[in-house]
Structures are given as structure tokens and as C-alpha cells.
Amino acid sequence: MTQLIGARIKALREKRGLSQETLARQLGFKDRQTLSAIETGERRVSAEELILAVRELAEPLEYFTDPYILAGEASFSWRQTGVGPERLAAYENVAGRWIAAFRNIGRQIGRPLPLLRRTLGLTRQQRFEDATTAGERFAADFDLGQIPAAALRAAMERELGILVLMVDTNIAGISGAACRLPELDAVLINRHEVPGRQHFDLAHELFHVLTWDAMPPEHSEEAVEVSTNRVEQLANSFASALLMPSSALGRFGDWSGLVAHDLAAKLNAVADELQVTSTALKWRLVSAGRLSSGEARAVRDAALRNNGRARVVTPPPALFSRNFAEVIAKGLDEGQLSVRRAAALLDIRVDELRDWLGQHGLELSSEL
Numbered sequence: 001m002t003q004l005i006g007a008r009i010k011a012l013r014e015k016r017g018l019s020q021e022t023l024a025r026q027l028g029f030k031d032r033q034t035l036s037a038i039e040t041g042e043r044r045v046s047a048e049e050l051i052l053a054v055r056e057l058a059e060p061l062e063y064f065t066d067p068y069i070l071a072g073e074a075s076f077s078w079r080q081t082g083v084g085p086e087r088l089a090a091y092e093n094v095a096g097r098w099i100a101a102f103r104n105i106g107r108q109i110g111r112p113l114p115l116l117r118r119t120l121g122l123t124r125q126q127r128f129e130d131a132t133t134a135g136e137r138f139a140a141d142f143d144l145g146q147i148p149a150a151a152l153r154a155a156m157e158r159e160l161g162i163l164v165l166m167v168d169t170n171i172a173g174i175s176g177a178a179c180r181l182p183e184l185d186a187v188l189i190n191r192h193e194v195p196g197r198q199h200f201d202l203a204h205e206l207f208h209v210l211t212w213d214a215m216p217p218e219h220s221e222e223a224v225e226v227s228t229n230r231v232e233q234l235a236n237s238f239a240s241a242l243l244m245p246s247s248a249l250g251r252f253g254d255w256s257g258l259v260a261h262d263l264a265a266k267l268n269a270v271a272d273e274l275q276v277t278s279t280a281l282k283w284r285l286v287s288a289g290r291l292s293s294g295e296a297r298a299v300r301d302a303a304l305r306n307n308g309r310a311r312v313v314t315p316p317p318a319l320f321s322r323n324f325a326e327v328i329a330k331g332l333d334e335g336q337l338s339v340r341r342a343a344a345l346l347d348i349r350v351d352e353l354r355d356w357l358g359q360h361g362l363e364l365s366s367e368l
Contacts, residue, residue: 011072
């Protein structure tokens with residue numbers, strides 16, 4: 001708790017643009033060194049000092065003591081359409097609780113966090129062809145097979161230690177996000193998007209995770225397949241090649257010379273098999289030199305919407321992930337988390353908790 005309170009005080013001080021000297025005076029300390037020792041966790045904060053910090057910094061007590069919030073330690077990059085900053089910030093606080101819970105309960109039950117981070121070794125100055133090559137190589141190196149979209153999520157969790165959460169956003173326009181913590185990376189995906197869009201967003205956010213230090217992404221970006229932001233263009237090139245590598249595209253023969261109607265039908269059928277959107281497949285074929293720009297533009301967008309269907313009826317994946325559910329279940333079984341707090345954290349009813357665990361093939365050893 002000492003380190004937690006100190007880290008929260010430091011995060012808030014930096015957010016407010018206060019020097020250690022200024023805040024030390026506000027809190028009644030004789031020198032800056034006292035505050036410095038608190039921020040680094042070397043000195044405990046007394047109850048009286050904590051109450052003073054609550055008053056002087058105008059934040060609730062929970063801000064300083066609740067381990068299930070992320071304060072000043074996480075960076076998010078959101079993929080959204082038309083979501084205002086206030087609504088995005090509110091949802092970010094909710095998402096931060098899920099990630100913080102996974103991290104902290106995982107520590108309590110002895111579940112180690114990833115020791116090392118992988119990187120792509122790309123910079124902002126790289127060519128789009130370099131990002132495409134990186135996507136193709138990722139699919140090959142991690143043996144994602146003929147349908148990379150179907151294997152990507154498991155590879156991210158198992159091989160890279162990335163927390164992947166399939167979420168209900170409750171805010172129209174949020175597609176997903178990448179989150180960077182000092183000791184953990186996380187990706188959130190709106191589970192109610194069409195499957196092809198989910199997979200593209202997953203691969204897109206993976207690019208940000210693997211290049212975060214070299215080219216930190218914007219806090220918020222428009223969820224479009226064609227962007228003017230170079231980092232987003234590189235991310236799109238990587239994602240497209242990862243999900244539709246040349247080895248997979250080669251299985252479907254020649255694409256040129258088809259009339260627009262037949263081309264649209266083939267795009268829809270192949271996109272379904274590769275679990276991507278038809279539009280993403282169309283432009284991937286252009287970039288791979290398998291289809292001309294003119295042939296691609298001749299296919300009406302309406303013919304490719306929902307991969308040629310009137311509507312999408314695919315049920316969404318289970319909420320969050322098995323990885324996340326395992327941590328919650330063990331935390332409940334070991335008494336690290338109460339049933340009511342777990343339900344509140346997940347935004348479900350207490351009587352729905354067992355069903356949610358069952359969707360991930362888990363059950364509690366104790367009664368609710």
C-alpha cells in the first residue's frame with residue numbers, strides 16, 4: 001500500500017504540473033526529500049498525511065488506495081469513430097479497472113507477468129513494404145497457419161503475454177484499444193463488431209504494442225482502413241499482411257479479369273474463409289499486385305458490406321477472455337476477491353458470475 005499511495009501522489013503531482021517543492025509545502029512537509037521518499041515508497045504516509053493529501057489534491061480517498069484503478073501509469077491508444085474525449089475518458093477509467101484487476105490479482109495468486117517484451121524493430125521512417133514484410137513474417141514465425149485471424153489472439157496471449165480482452169463498450173463508435181503499462185501490455189476489442197473488423201483491429205493494435213517505444217501511437221485515432229497518419233498507415237499495412245499473407249492468398253488462384261459481380265462474390269467468399277472483411281481483402285490484393293486499382297474500384301462498396309450479407313448474425317465471443325477469467329476465478333477461490341466486488345468489476349449481476357465463468361470452461365470450487 002505504501003508504494004501504491006506514493007505512486008498515486010506522484011502521478012497526480014505530475015498531472016497537475018506541480019514540482020516536488022510546491023507539493024511538499026502544500027502537504028506541510030519541511031523539505032522536498034520527504035515527498036520524494038513517499039513517492040518512491042521508501043517512507044509510509046500517516047493517516048493524517050493521507051487525509052491532508054485528499055483535501056489538498058481534491059481527489060477521493062479511493063484514488064490513493066484502490067488497487068483496481070490505473071492512475072498515471074498506463075498509456076492508452078483508442079481506435080474509435082466519433083467518440084468525444086469525455087466519454088472516451090470515462091470508458092478508459094472502466095477499462096483501466098479490468099487491466100489493473102488482472103495485474104494485481106495475478107500477483108496475489110502467484111501468476112507471473114511477462115518477463116520480456118518483443119519488438120518489431122520498425123520506425124516511423126520505414127516503408128510500407130517493410131511493415132507488410134513484418135506482418136507476413138509474424139504470421140510465419142508464429143505459425144498462424146492458412147487462416148491467421150483464427151490463431152492470432154491465442155498467439156498474442158500465449159507467445160507474447162499480451163492481455164487480450166473482448167469487451168462490451170456500451171459506447172457506440174469504440175472499436176478497441178492498446179494499453180501500455182510498465183510491466184504489461186493489453187489489447188481491448190469490441191466483441192460486437194463484425195468478426196472481420198475484430199480481427200483487423202486486433203492485428204492493428206498488436207502493431208502498436210510491438211512498436212510503442214519506437215513510435216508511440218496517438219491517444220485516439222479514427223477507426224478507418226485508410227488513414228493519413230503515417231503510423232496508422234504502417235499499422236494497417238502490418239495488420240493486412242499478417243491476416244492475409246501471400247501464402248494464404250495464393251490458395252485462391254487468379255483474381256484479374258473477373259467482371260465486377262463475380263469479383264465481388266469471390267471477395268466475399270474468400271473473406272469469409274480468411275475471417276476478414278471483404279473491403280480489407282480487396283485492398284490487400286491491390287497492394288500485393290494481384291488486383292489492379294481499377295478492378296478494385298469497379299466493385300461497389302455496397303456489394304461487400306457485411307461480406308455480402310444483409311446483416312451479421314455471428315454471436316459475439318465470450319466476454320473478456322479465458323486468461324482473464326482464470327485469474328478472477330482463482331482470486332475468488334483464494335479469497336483475494338469477493339463475489340460482489342468481482343461482479344461489480346465485470347459489470348454483471350452476482351447470479352451471472354458462474355455462467356460467465358462457465359462460458360470460459362471454468363467453475364468455482366466454492367458456492368456463490
